[in-house]
Amino acid sequence: MAKGNLHAAFDDSEVSPRDLAARAAWLSFVGGMTQDQIAQELGISRQRAQRLVARASSEGLIRVRIDHPIARCLELERDLKRRFGLEAAWVSPGIGAGADPLNGLAPFVAPVLERLFDDETPKVFALGTGRTLKTVVDHMRATEGAHHKLVSLIGNVAPDGSASFYEVIMRLAEKTRARHYPMSAPVAVRDAEELALYRSLPHIKAARKLAQSADLAIAGIGQMGNDAPLYMDGFLTAEELTDLQTAGGVGELCGHIFDREGRYLDHPVNHRMVGVRVPEAEMPVYCIGAGKSKVTALRAALGGGLITGLFTDEWTANTLISE
The missing domain is CATH 1.10.10 (Arc Repressor Mutant, subunit A)
Structure with a gap:
């Protein structure tokens, strides 16, 4: 040849x-x-x-970005904002039945986040963690965001002392060069005394104060089925998961569990979370989530007014609007 x-x-x-x-x-x-x-x-x-x-x-070497908005997705964005009173909504095109929805959602969300960091006005971005947000950050290009600050909304240590595999703040700091303030503490502690101890530490107190004053929170959303991320990643025991399900828990934002009405549970697990519960005051919360496993949690969070902006895909948007 x-x-x-x-x-x-x-x-x-x-x-x-x-x-x-x-x-x-x-x-x-x-x-x-x-x-x-x-x-x-x-x-x-x-x-x-x-x-x-x-x-x-x-092997994930290809990342496709389409700059032309698809009419049906624009219609769904409008319908989501109208139905749930959102200030912003973004809907990615579907990628077909059977595929992991995150494969289509992450490369769609990444350039939107890049534009947020391109803003010349200094801002504080409060971040959740998890597979969804990590995958989105992995799809982002490097951008100049050294004038911004990043802060964690949730701890990053499991009960056994291991670090969270899906920690996001360090990865995003590498992409943006923004100053970053991780919450170096357990996701949840064992009792009220331990909670008071951790929250009294200067670096935790400073991170929580910064997170509470953030200009925008960006987070994924967790389901509370038997595949709940908090359980799968070792932050909840099987007994705690069952108890939370019995108490009506259907979803979680940054480790805090809520019911079908979008109300945070009055439950010992929620009381032991070191991080910040969102929304905090007037802070807008942009949530990233799509797929069958996320629908119940998304519907509850939307209905309860826990989120003000949503990134999702075509199938999920259709499902949320039609039910």
């Missing part, structure tokens, strides 16, 4: 398969080349070019 233009510059036997997959994906999605053209450019077979592009997709 004839060697392509790029192949003359390197020997693919010396290039890692992942690098070659990324190059093939670049030629496909940015260069607009067909698989035959990619094969010719890289000096490989068409079948190998196809496999490389597929690998780049499966």
Whole structure:
């Protein structure tokens, strides 16, 4: 096979398969080349070019951003704001049945958050944690946000002393260069005495005060089924989860559990949370969530006025509006 233009510059036997997959994906999605053209450019077979592009997709090397808003999604955004009294709503196009909704939602949300950090007016952003927000941050490009501040709304230590795997603030600080104030404490403590101790520590007191005065809170939302993130990540025991479910808990924001009416439970677990419960005063709360497992929690939070802005997908928006 004839060697392509790029192949003359390197020997693919010396290039890692992942690098070659990324190059093939670049030629496909940015260069607009067909698989035959990619094969010719890289000096490989068409079948190998196809496999490389597929690998780049499966390994998350491809991030697609579409700048043209889709009319149906705009209609859903309008309907969500009207139905639930939201100040802002963003709806991403669906990615098909059976797919993880976060795969479509995260790259859609990322550029919106980038624009927030592009604002020249200094702001304090209070952050939740979790898989959803972490995935969104991973999709963000680096932006100049050194004039902003980031602060955690929730602790980052599990009962066994391990750090939260889905801690977000450090990742976002790397992307924005913003000063950041993590809440280096357990998500929940064992009793009132321990809670008073942690909240009296200078760095916790300062983080909580900053979080309570934030210009905007950004958080994911947790369901309270048997797959509840607080339980799966080791912050709740099985007994605590069952008790919370019995008490009517259907969702959580930043570790604080609420019922179907969007009212926070008067429950010992909520009383042991070190972090800040949102909304705090007039602070707007933007929530990111989509998919069947999140619907009940989202409906409750929306109905209870716990959130003022929502990022979700087409299917979830339709479901929330139609029920």
